[in-house]
Amino acid sequence: xxxxxxxxxxxxxxxxxxxRQADVAIDxxxxxxVGAVPGEARETIDATGKLVTPxxxxxxxxxxxxxxxxxxxxxxxxxxxxxVVMGNxxxxxAPVAPGRENWLIGLMEGVEDIPGAALSEGMExxxxxxxxxxxxxxxxxxxxxxxxxxxxxxVRAYVMGDRGAHNEPANPEDIAEMARVVKxxxxxxxxxxxxxxxxxxxxxxxxxxxxxxAAEDELFGxxxxxxxxxxxxxxxxxxxxxxxxxxxxxxxxxxMRRLAATIGRPVTFGLTEVNTDPDHWRGILxxxxxxxxxxxxxxxxxxxxxxxxxMTLDSRHPFLRLPAYREIRHLPLAERAAEMQRPERRAAIxxxxxxxxxxxxxxxxFERMFLLDDSLDYEPDxxxxxxxxxxxxxxxxxxxxxxxxxxxxxxxxLLSPLFNYARGDLEHTRAMLTDPxxxxxxxxGGAHCRVxxxxxxxxxxxTHWTRDRTRGARLPLEQVVKxxxxxxxxxxxxxxxxxxxxxxxxxxxxxxxxxxxLARPEVAYDxxxxxxxxVQRATGYxxxxxxxxxxxxxxxxxxxxxxxxxxxxxxxxx
Numbered sequence: 044x045x046x047x048x049x050x051x052x053x054x055x056x057x058x059x060x061x062x063r064q065a066d067v068a069i070d071x072x073x074x075x076x077v078g079a080v081p082g083e084a085r086e087t088i089d090a091t092g093k094l095v096t097p098x099x100x101x102x103x104x105x106x107x108x109x110x111x112x113x114x115x116x117x118x119x120x121x122x123x124x125x126x127v128v129m130g131n132x133x134x135x136x137a138p139v140a141p142g143r144e145n146w147l148i149g150l151m152e153g154v155e156d157i158p159g160a161a162l163s164e165g166m167e168x169x170x171x172x173x174x175x176x177x178x179x180x181x182x183x184x185x186x187x188x189x190x191x192x193x194x195x196x197x198v199r200a201y202v203m204g205d206r207g208a209h210n211e212p213a214n215p216e217d218i219a220e221m222a223r224v225v226k227x228x229x230x231x232x233x234x235x236x237x238x239x240x241x242x243x244x245x246x247x248x249x250x251x252x253x254x255x256x257a258a259e260d261e262l263f264g265x266x267x268x269x270x271x272x273x274x275x276x277x278x279x280x281x282x283x284x285x286x287x288x289x290x291x292x293x294x295x296x297x298x299m300r301r302l303a304a305t306i307g308r309p310v311t312f313g314l315t316e317v318n319t320d321p322d323h324w325r326g327i328l329x330x331x332x333x334x335x336x337x338x339x340x341x342x343x344x345x346x347x348x349x350x351x352x353x354m355t356l357d358s359r360h361p362f363l364r365l366p367a368y369r370e371i372r373h374l375p376l377a378e379r380a381a382e383m384q385r386p387e388r389r390a391a392i393x394x395x396x397x398x399x400x401x402x403x404x405x406x407x408x409f410e411r412m413f414l415l416d417d418s419l420d421y422e423p424d425x426x427x428x429x430x431x432x433x434x435x436x437x438x439x440x441x442x443x444x445x446x447x448x449x450x451x452x453x454x455x456x457l458l459s460p461l462f463n464y465a466r467g468d469l470e471h472t473r474a475m476l477t478d479p480x481x482x483x484x485x486x487x488g489g490a491h492c493r494v495x496x497x498x499x500x501x502x503x504x505x506t507h508w509t510r511d512r513t514r515g516a517r518l519p520l521e522q523v524v525k526x527x528x529x530x531x532x533x534x535x536x537x538x539x540x541x542x543x544x545x546x547x548x549x550x551x552x553x554x555x556x557x558x559x560x561l562a563r564p565e566v567a568y569d570x571x572x573x574x575x576x577x578v579q580r581a582t583g584y585x586x587x588x589x590x591x592x593x594x595x596x597x598x599x600x601x602x603x604x605x606x607x608x609x610x611x612x613x614x615x616x617x
Contacts, residue, residue, distance in 0.1 A: 045084040046070045047591050049553060052090030056543035057097040057528035059521050067095060069549035072590035072605075073616075077543055086593075088586055090553050094520075097528040097541050098125025098550030098587065099501045102482070103313075103344060105155045105490035107135045107191065108148075112165040112571060114184040115600055118578040119488035122501045125550040125589045126609070127488065128535055130192035132280045133239035133254050136166070137176030137193075138201040138224060144168050146208065146246075150196055153247035154239070155490035158574040165571030173224070174231035177608060185606030186594045188550075190535065192278060193228035195238035195254035195265075210256050218264040226268045232610025234535050235276035236265060240295065243285045255282075259298060263305065270306030274611060276535055277302065279312040285462075286317030292327050296341065300334035303341050309534065313485055314343035314475065315350060318411075321465035324475060331480050342534060344484030345475040347500045348421050348507070349460035352407055353577060356380060356453040357566040358493050361400040361444060367391040380453030389445065398441050407459040409433070409440040411467075414447055415458040419561050421507065422514050423458070425467035456564060468514050476508075476518070476526070482534050483526045492576035496564045499579040501527055506559055536612030546616025549591035552584060559583030 045068040054065045054077065066080035099122070106116050106129045116127060129135070134154050136147050145163070152159035170176040173193050180189065199207035202220045207213070213221070225236050239252040246252065254261075269275040279299060283291025295312065303310040316324050327343065334341045354360045357376055362368040371382050382388055400407060409430035413423045425431060429447075433440040447455050463472045475481055488498040504527060509520040532541035540548040562580040570576055580598070587595040592605040 044082065045075065045080065047086045047088070047549070047588070048080050048084035049088045049090050049095055049551060050080070052093045052095035052553060054095045054543055055521050055524045057525055057541050058544070059525045061521060067543055067551060069551070069588070069591040072549050074543060074545055074547050074549050076545065088553055090585075093585060094552075094554040094556040095543070096123070096524050096552045096554065097543055098552055098589065099123045099527045100126040100531040100537065100541055101486055101488060101501065102128045102531045102535055103131050103484035103486060104129045104488035105131060105134070105151075105157065106189070106488065108151065108157065108162045108166050109489050110180060110183065110185070110189060111167065114604055114606075115186045116189075116488070118496070118580070119486070119498045120187055120587070120595065121584075121598070122499050122581055123552040123554070123584055123587055124187065124488075124501060125587065126188040126190070126532065126537065126540060128190045128192070128234060129489070130194050130233070131237050131278060132244060133195040133237050133252050134244075135191070135194035135197050137170055137173045138197055139168070139171060140201050140204070141171065143200060146200065147197060149247040150252065153249075154244045154252055155487075156494060157490060157492055158570060158576075159247065160572050161570035161574035173228035173233065177232050177610065181608040184604040185608075186600070186604055187589060187606045188609055189606060190234045190537070190609035192235045192237045192276075193225055193233040195236065195257070196252045198224050199253035207253050208250070210251055210253060212258060213261045218261050221261070222265050222268050225265050226272065229268065229272055229275045229611070232608070233275065234609065234611065235278055236269065237278040238262070239280035240282040241280050241284050242282070242287065244280060262298070263302060266302050266306050266308070269308040273307070275308060277306075277308060277310045279310065281312045284313055284315065286319040286323075289317075289320050289323050292323070293330060296327060296330045296334065299341055300330070300339045303334065303339035304337065309340040309342055311342040311344055311482065311534065314345050314481070315462035315485075316465055316471045316475070317462060318465045321471065324471065328475070328478055328480065335480055341480075343475075343481045345481045346463060346472070346485040346497070347476065347483055347504045348469065348472065348497070349464045350462040350485070350495065351421065351497060352459040352461050352494055353415070353496060353564055354448070354457040354459065355455070355566060356448050357575070358577065359404070360448055361404055361441065362392050362396060364401055364403070365392055365395040367395050376454070377452045380449045383445070383449045393442060393445060396441050398439055400441070406461065409444075411464055412444070412457055412459045415456045415563065417563060419563060421458070421503065422469050422512065424514070429457075470515055473515065473518070482530055484531070492570070494577070496577035496579045499561050499581060502559065502561050502581045505554070505556070506561065510556070537609065538615035539613040544616075549588060551586075551588040553586040553588075555583045555585055
């Protein structure tokens with residue numbers, strides 16, 4: 044009598060092996076049999092005609108605050124994810140000196156665009172040190188398994204106070220104390236240490252994240268702890284990743300290469316294609332390959348699609364700050380859209396716009412801005428861009444944006460790829476994904492709530508890359524599953540999951556592959572205090588299973604909470 048048997052599915056086991064029809068039995072939270080499973084089970088799932096995969100492991104999320112009020116970690120859990128890693132980019136909520144809680148909230152709000160009001164409303168602070176934070180998280184109900192890293196920004200402010208918060212240089216005593224704090228954090232179960240060095244990451248007051256300008260003695264002094272413990276990973280949001288200074292990423296790879304070789308631990312960083320030099324990523328991958336050839340374990344994390352800025356009348360848009368719009372912004376969405384369609388209001392707002400986007404949106408371009416309709420085309424033809432359409436139709440781009448946003452009761456959404464779309468397709472993304480030294484990450488679940496909704500990337504990887512892509516070559520299903528399961532798990536030392544093999548964790552997805560689809564992103568007012576965020580649902584997930592327990596069935600939460608806090612690396616089954 045098995046606990047759970049998934050019968051007759053097409054098993055893609057996470058190892059890269061070809062799909063095969065098999066049953067999967069789970070006992071005691073672990074996979075016991077993959078093959079023919081005779082006999083009965085306490086629960087049986089008929090997977091005939093369905094895809095059976097390991098649960099996805101998402102290594103780049105920002106649920107550090109949301110975990111304290113949301114046991115499901117939506118919307119990431121809606122997309123087959125069974126393990127998340129948070130504490131990325133050097134920001135998080137522990138350690139925290141008494142009285143600095145609101146400062147950490149402002150740091151997270153500025154860097155990751157998580158509404159500070161929601162964090163203030165939703166979080167209860169029951170810790171000071173990082174080990175105490177882990178103890179608190181461990182006793183919370185969780186649908187998924189959760190691991191976290193200790194963030195440089197919080198550590199620096201905890202040890203150095205205002206000097207650390209304001210990015211003053213660390214002296215030897217500061218570095219020794221930061222190393223001590225990181226050491227106790229990793230010993231308590233942190234999966235690693237994270238830092239941010241990009242000027243794009245700033246607190247709500249505009250101050251760069253603590254650690255942005257950290258000297259090598261600070262970085263190496265902290266990193267040495269990982270080597271001493273032979274545990275944990277060093278994660279970096281590298282300088283220059285937004286394309287503001289193309290000399291910086293290669294300089295960053297140089298010191299990361301030396302750090303990885305010195306401490307003997309993995310170093311990982313985000314890599315995207317930037318608009319200012321669409322081929323710059325190639326040099327970074329070449330430098331990574333050279334480092335790895337010499338034994339330095341450097342792993343770029345790449346995104347599975349564009350980093351996608353979304354605009355609606357209910358979130359960010361080019362008219363948000365204009366006086367003629369602000370007069371009506373209090374109206375409900377449908378009424379606001381109707382009022383904006385009145386010729387007098389339209390003329391007033393467009394006159395104030397003066398043909399340009401809001402200056403706060405100067406990073407978006409009409410040349411790379413598209414209507415995101417029900418086709419959900421995340422690889423749109425450049426000929427369909429707002430600028431191209433405007434030229435064809437003889438309409439100013441800002442007017443076309445206005446008319447699209449106010450149509451359909453204000454529910455329309457515009458997509459503006461920020462990265463990975465400089466050439467108007469995803470071919471460079473494909474090249475980065477298929478490089479043997481990269482890992483898939485950067486979905487940013489829980490972050491950038493009001494402008495980006497990339498938490499659905501695991502679903503996109505299956506639908507777009509293995510089934511639906513028309514503007515270039517597709518990718519093998521078995522490879523895409525492996526990237527999101529065994530490979531991401533292994534990077535963080537989570538060697539007990541990511542494969543459908545006997546002894547591995549019973550984390551499984553049962554997927555109606557033919558019906559698998561992303562829904563259009565929507566604005567939800569479901570954060571604490573009614574704060575809003577963008578979410579994206581999916582259809583086609585028949586069941587998502589964590590440790591042998593079904594946590595989502597037919598796209599709905601079952602209320603089961605088998606998730607656990609991951610304390611450090613997890614050994615592979617014997």
